[in-house]
Amino acid sequence: MQLTSKKPKLSKLFLQRPRLWLGLLLLLGLLVAGGLLFRQLTAVQMGQSSVGLTPLTELGSDTYKGLEGGLYPGGSNERPPTHEEAGIEIAQAIRPLASDGSIDSENGKIGFLAVGMSNTSMEFETFAAQADEILELNPALVLVDGAQRNKASQSVANPNDDYWDVLDERLAEADLSDEQVQIVWLKQARARTHLPFPLDALLLKADLREIVELLNQRFPNLKILYLSSRTYGGYATIDLNPEPYAYQSAFAVKWLIEDQIEGGVGLNYDPEQGTVYAPWLSWGPYLWADGIAAGHDGLVWEQSNFSYDGTHPSPSGQAKVAGMLYFFLRTDETAVPWFLSPEVSQ
Secondary structure, three states, X not given: OOOOOOOOOHHHHHHHOHHHHHHHHHHHHHHHHHHHHHHHHHHHHOOOOOOOOOOHHHHOOOEEOXXXXXXXXXXXXXXXXXXXXXXXXXXXXXOOEOOOOOEOXXXXXXXEEEEEOHHHHHHHHHHHHHHOOOXXXXXXXXXXXXXXXXXXXXXXXXXOOOHHHHHHHHHHHOOXXXXXXXXXEEEOOOOOOOOOOOHHHHHHHHHHHHHHHHHHHHOOOOOEEEEEOOOOOOOOOOOOOOOOHHHHHHHHXXXXXXXXXXXXXXXXXXXXXXXXXOOEEEEOOOOOOEOOEOOOOOOOOOHHXXXXXXXXXXXXXXXXXXXXXXXXXXXOOOOHHHHEOHHHHO
């Protein structure tokens, strides 16, 4: 016997499951609106020397789209005293380690690892080249560029991505064991996340948190992790991470660090408070400025600081970030004890 079936009319299906269809229509509307919004944003905020946004460091307790600025809670650019004191104490306890993680003051190493995307790699390589010529650095310090091309936060947050295999190779080339890595500079962004704020920043925050957890699991002696957000993205000619997404990425960093400061679940760094799930987190250098519109710190980003795509740094842009990273490490109280030679740091 042959069975046949009739397809019900769409009108009948709608009546049977109105919520499903309304949900699908709403989702379709959001996708269309999102696409239109992105096209509008790129038309206004790509290839621009300034986009009229206020750096987080100058926003303070004022708000961006209803959310408070500043690098730390309360609109402040300074770490809360208790978090600052904890970071200094951790930094002062960092020692050169042997490959098995035991203290070795004579031949041990202090591993400092960069994690992130292509921009991070280009900037850290320039920083490392400059560091080779600086006599005041700690002789036990070993710099490793673990950042990689085409590895946005979505990739690095995946423990099965080949990012981690390449990282293994680079550590081996530097003759550095997992047990010797004690400090990380993390600079990341999401590729082509064309969602309205704050969804884009929340997704990046989730990626950053996953990366932090993976790093903590992988490197048993990781103590300090500094985070930086994007540089200016207004000159972009591609949709990889233009404005305002480059600007908004700073909120992901801010919120992740705030979560740890406020005792967020799964971010404890203090063994006296229980299981350690993360290293001590802090802002590294804040790199964003509104293009050629100088902020209070005098920082500007000119088109010449970027390559042809307006997204990746040119040699001058790489040198600018490298200089800001060096100045931060040279002056910050949580970095001086391990970054500079003992004679200088004391």
